Amino acid sequence: MVIKFQNNDKPVRITGAKDMPPMPAALGSMRQNKTGSWRNVRPVIDYDKCIKCFICWKFCPEPAIKIVDELPVIDYDYCKGCLMCAEECPKDAIGFEKEGK
Amino acid sequence: MKKTMMGNYAASWGAQLARVQVIAAYPITPQTLIVEKLSDIVADGELDAKFIKVESEHSAMAACIGASATGARAYTATSAQGLALMHEMLHWAALARLPIVMTNVNRAMAPGWSIWADQNDSLSQRDTGWMQIYASSAQEILDSTLIGYKVSEKVLLPTLISFDAFFLSHTMEVVDMPEIELIDKYLPPYKPEYKMDVNDPRSFGALTDEQYYYEFRYKMQKAMDEAVDVIKEDGKEYEKITGRAYSLIHPYRCEDADMILVTSGTIAETTNVAVDELRAEGKKVGNLRIRVIRPYPKKEILEVVKGVKKLAVIDRNISPGYSGIFSQELKSALYNEVDIPVRSYIAGLGGRDVKIEDIKDMANDTLKNDAPNDLIWKGVKI
Amino acid sequence: MIEIRMHGRGGQGAVKASFVLAEAAFQGGKYVQAFPRFGVERRGAPVEAFTRIDDKPVQIRSQIYYPDGIIVLDPTLIEVVDVTKGLKKGGWILINSDKDPEFYDFGDDYKVYTVDATEIAVQNRLGSRTAPIVNTAIVGALAKITGIVTIDAVFKGIDSSIPRFQEENKSAAKQAYDSIASG
Numbered sequence: 001m002v003i004k005f006q007n008n009d010k011p012v013r014i015t016g017a018k019d020m021p022p023m024p025a026a027l028g029s030m031r032q033n034k035t036g037s038w039r040n041v042r043p044v045i046d047y048d049k050c051i052k053c054f055i056c057w058k059f060c061p062e063p064a065i066k067i068v069d070e071l072p073v074i075d076y077d078y079c080k081g082c083l084m085c086a087e088e089c090p091k092d093a094i095g096f097e098k099e100g101k
Numbered sequence: 102m103k104k105t106m107m108g109n110y111a112a113s114w115g116a117q118l119a120r121v122q123v124i125a126a127y128p129i130t131p132q133t134l135i136v137e138k139l140s141d142i143v144a145d146g147e148l149d150a151k152f153i154k155v156e157s158e159h160s161a162m163a164a165c166i167g168a169s170a171t172g173a174r175a176y177t178a179t180s181a182q183g184l185a186l187m188h189e190m191l192h193w194a195a196l197a198r199l200p201i202v203m204t205n206v207n208r209a210m211a212p213g214w215s216i217w218a219d220q221n222d223s224l225s226q227r228d229t230g231w232m233q234i235y236a237s238s239a240q241e242i243l244d245s246t247l248i249g250y251k252v253s254e255k256v257l258l259p260t261l262i263s264f265d266a267f268f269l270s271h272t273m274e275v276v277d278m279p280e281i282e283l284i285d286k287y288l289p290p291y292k293p294e295y296k297m298d299v300n301d302p303r304s305f306g307a308l309t310d311e312q313y314y315y316e317f318r319y320k321m322q323k324a325m326d327e328a329v330d331v332i333k334e335d336g337k338e339y340e341k342i343t344g345r346a347y348s349l350i351h352p353y354r355c356e357d358a359d360m361i362l363v364t365s366g367t368i369a370e371t372t373n374v375a376v377d378e379l380r381a382e383g384k385k386v387g388n389l390r391i392r393v394i395r396p397y398p399k400k401e402i403l404e405v406v407k408g409v410k411k412l413a414v415i416d417r418n419i420s421p422g423y424s425g426i427f428s429q430e431l432k433s434a435l436y437n438e439v440d441i442p443v444r445s446y447i448a449g450l451g452g453r454d455v456k457i458e459d460i461k462d463m464a465n466d467t468l469k470n471d472a473p474n475d476l477i478w479k480g481v482k483i
Numbered sequence: 484m485i486e487i488r489m490h491g492r493g494g495q496g497a498v499k500a501s502f503v504l505a506e507a508a509f510q511g512g513k514y515v516q517a518f519p520r521f522g523v524e525r526r527g528a529p530v531e532a533f534t535r536i537d538d539k540p541v542q543i544r545s546q547i548y549y550p551d552g553i554i555v556l557d558p559t560l561i562e563v564v565d566v567t568k569g570l571k572k573g574g575w576i577l578i579n580s581d582k583d584p585e586f587y588d589f590g591d592d593y594k595v596y597t598v599d600a601t602e603i604a605v606q607n608r609l610g611s612r613t614a615p616i617v618n619t620a621i622v623g624a625l626a627k628i629t630g631i632v633t634i635d636a637v638f639k640g641i642d643s644s645i646p647r648f649q650e651e652n653k654s655a656a657k658q659a660y661d662s663i664a665s666g
Contacts, residue, residue: 002294007301017316021295022257022324023198024317026303105502105509105517105644237544268544272518273502275509275540367544374542456545 003027035062039081041096043074049093056085056094103277108269111239111276112178112204112262113138115246117148118284119202121176125153125164130216131270132180132206139176158183162190162203169199170305172296174250177201180266181208181222188226191259195230196317197306198324200253200260200291202246203231207366207417208266209451217452218265220366220418224394224426226261230321232328233395235365236264240276244345247279247288251335254291256328258321265417266452268367283342325396332393349398351390352405354380358387360468361406363414363431365391368448368455372415375460386464391427399434407439413467415460415479417449424476442473448480455479484537485631486547490566491556494526496610499645500554500618501532507622507632507640508536516541529564536631552629555579556600556617567593577625579617598624598659607655609648619645623656627663634660 003021005028006012012028014020021027045056050071057065057072064079065072074085086094106114112135116124124143126136143152151168155161158179165175179187184205194201209219223233234249236242242264249260264270297305309317329349336347353373355361364372369390379386389405391398406412412435416425423429428445435441444467449455463479487504491497498519505517513536520531533547549569558580560566567576572592579600580586587595600620610616619641626634634657641652 005295005301005303014313017319017323020313020316020320022317022320023196023295023305024307024309024313025295025305026307103509105506105515238540265544267518272516272544273505274516275514370542371544454545456548457543 034077035080036077039076039079039099041081041083042076042099043079043081043083043086043094043096045072045074046093046095047071049091051091051093053090055088055090059084059088102280103275105273106239106276107134107271107273108239108242108264109134109206109271110138111243112246113142114276114278115243116176116202116204117142118243118279118281119174119176119247119250119288120148120285120290121150121202122173123151123153123165123168123175124177125155125161125168125175126177126179127155127158127161127183129158129180129183131208131266132178132183132204134270135178135204135206158186159190162187162194162201165201165203166190166194166197166199169194169201170197170297172291172293172298174291175199175201176203178204178206180206181210184222184226185210188229191226191229191231193306194259196321198257198295198321200250200257202249202253202260202262204242204246205261205263206266206270207263213451215451216266218268218367218417219450219452220263220416220426221450223261223263224418224420227395227426230325231259231261231395232256232325232332232393234260234262234393235391236262236269237365237367237370237390237392239269239272239274240345241347242269243276243278244339244343244347247284248332248335248339248347250291251288251339252328252331254293255331255335256324257295258324258328263366265367277343277345279343287339287342328396329398329401332396347392348401349391349393349396350401350405351392353388353390355387355389355405355409357385358409359385360411360413360464361387361389361409362460362464362467363389363391363412363427365394365427366417368415368417368460371455371457372460375457375464378457379461379464384464384468386468394427394430397430397434402431402434403438406435406441409441411444411467412441413444413446413463415446415448415455415463417447417455419447419450442471444470444474444477446477446479453480484535484541485552485629486550487534487536487552487554487625488547488550489532489534489554489556490560490564491530491532492526492560493528493530494614495530495556496616496618497530497556498532499616500556500621501534503618503637503640503644504534504622504625504632505536505640506644507626507636508534510639510643511632511636513538514540516543520546529560550574552577552625554621554625556621558582561587575628577621577628579621596624596628596663598662600624600655600659603655603658603662607651607658609651609655619652620655620659623659624663626656627660
């Protein structure tokens with residue numbers, strides 16, 4: 001039986017070998033796994049300082065920075081708060097706030 | 102069409118007929134001629150394939166893994182130390198369930214530095230999850246490559262085809278080359294259900310915790326079980342188009358035998374001749390060639406040996422500290438099933454020639470002696 | 484089944500001779516097997532090669548211990564190698580030599596033939612003057628002596644197994660074939 005790869009937001013339920021493909025491969029979409037709750041600090045972009053170099057977009061390991069209307073936008077549903085964007089920003093345009101948990 | 106060729110070239114032509122798309126290999130005696138010929142074939146435009154030159158066997162297998170993961174039909178060939186260097190990647194290819202076919206020219210592990218026939222190189226890779234075939238003629242090398250891809254692509258397990266250094270690799274003999282039109286029908290292009298695809302990105306072989314890893318192993322075992330029947334079916338289908346039959350075991354004059362010699366590789370062919378001579382002397386002896394050791398054809402072997410009084414295994418390999426590996430495998434297959442004494446012989450390590458007389462000696466020794474002996478080193482100079 | 488062992492020195496073409504002979508027999512409709520004595524061949528060192536010819540596929544995978552015939556590509560090997568070892572009674576020995584067969588004494592059990600394959604190879608510019616390649620001339624002589632293969636089959640064998648200087652090789656084979664008085 002062929003276990004189909006999925007590319008939608010439906011959760012994949014695995015109860016045993018019969019639900020698994022032959023090889024270890026991601027079956028569904030990682031979009032289901034919203035990792036934003038893992039965050040301790042929240043990066044915030046100061047758009048007055050931003051020069052649209054998109055280095056933050058390039059370096060985000062998640063990736064949780066999207067390009068919307070030619071600006072970098074952080075997707076807080078998935079951002080884990082690693083602050084790599086802030087570290088790499090050449091204009092110090094990304095600061096952070098404590099996450100109000 | 103019949104042609105003469107060395108065993109090594111039979112592997113090259115097999116890969117060409119299989120229309121492999123990616124070849125990544127590193128040269129090592131006695132395998133060198135295989136990939137040398139394939140690089141010629143690719144350079145001459147006779148095969149539409151990418152030939153990747155790599156800096157080691159580890160990289161060769163890594164390149165094949167990458168190619169196969171994207172859905173390409175991948176091929177490589179190696180020998181002895183080269184196969185050992187691949188070891189890590191062999192596990193990877195099997196657990197990633199990639200239908201790679203590899204030729205291994207059985208060569209003794211060093212030191213002493215040796216380029217001669219010995220099965221310890223490939224049998225050391227027994228537990229990596231590769232199907233393992235031991236060919237005993239140049240014809241079988243070519244045919245096994247084609248059947249190998251067909252089986253591998255069905256059960257999603259890689260195939261290792263091994264054959265004896267020089268006794269096959271550098272021996273010229275007559276090989277019937279099947280027509281490419283027939284092979285194209287037998288072995289259509291590889292269309293994988295699962296593959297790496299830039300249009301559908303996802304991770305392969307990533308962290309797999311204890312909730313899932315165990316089940317992947319279970320699935321691999323199920324695929325091996327399934328492979329037993331697939332090898333038989335695809336062997337029969339191959340017979341329909343070429344007239345040449347292949348299965349997991351090849352019994353010769355075993356039907357009414359009192360004693361069966363269990364052999365593999367080129368020793369098995371010479372054993373057929375020895376069996377004919379022993380039969381002419383009135384001794385009811387048969388030869389059971391084990392062609393496929395993984396998946397292990399336990400049921401099929403039991404079917405052949407169940408009525409026999411004695412068994413003798415000739416191993417061109419040794420698991421130091423215990424015994425020959427084909428012998429261990431046979432004994433474990435018999436346990437709890439039938440009670441037949443097994444004598445275990447070691448012969449021909451490091452390319453030592455195994456003559457018809459040697460095989461007859463071992464057969465006569467088994468016929469004469471009742472007690473199963475632990476291990477007999479045929480022809481060892483003490 | 485006919486089993487032939489060749490003795491030569493690395494670089495003389497003994498292995499190729501075993502292949503050309505097998506190819507010629509194959510062209511004549513036989514099943515064949517040809518292989519070197521598995522060693523690390525070095526120029527000038529003694530080498531051996533083997534050819535088996537049969538009407539059915541050859542299953543024996545060991546070296547040849549009891550040959551029907553022996554080919555000696557370099558007569559100086561006779562002093563250093565036991566070339567007749569295991570040779571069957573009534574077997575033949577073909578030596579590349581400018582001497583007559585009577586020059587060599589192997590007793591009454593064997594029949595000795597000679598052919599000056601070195602001179603024939605030089606005349607046909609095969610190899611160099613210092614290292615002529617004598618294999619095709621020897622196979623030509625063998626065709627005459629044994630009748631295992633016809634000279635036409637030898638030509639076909641040269642065509643399909645030797646990539647270059649085919650005409651020169653065929654000429655050498657024919658010259659050697661003709662130089663043997665009778666089979």
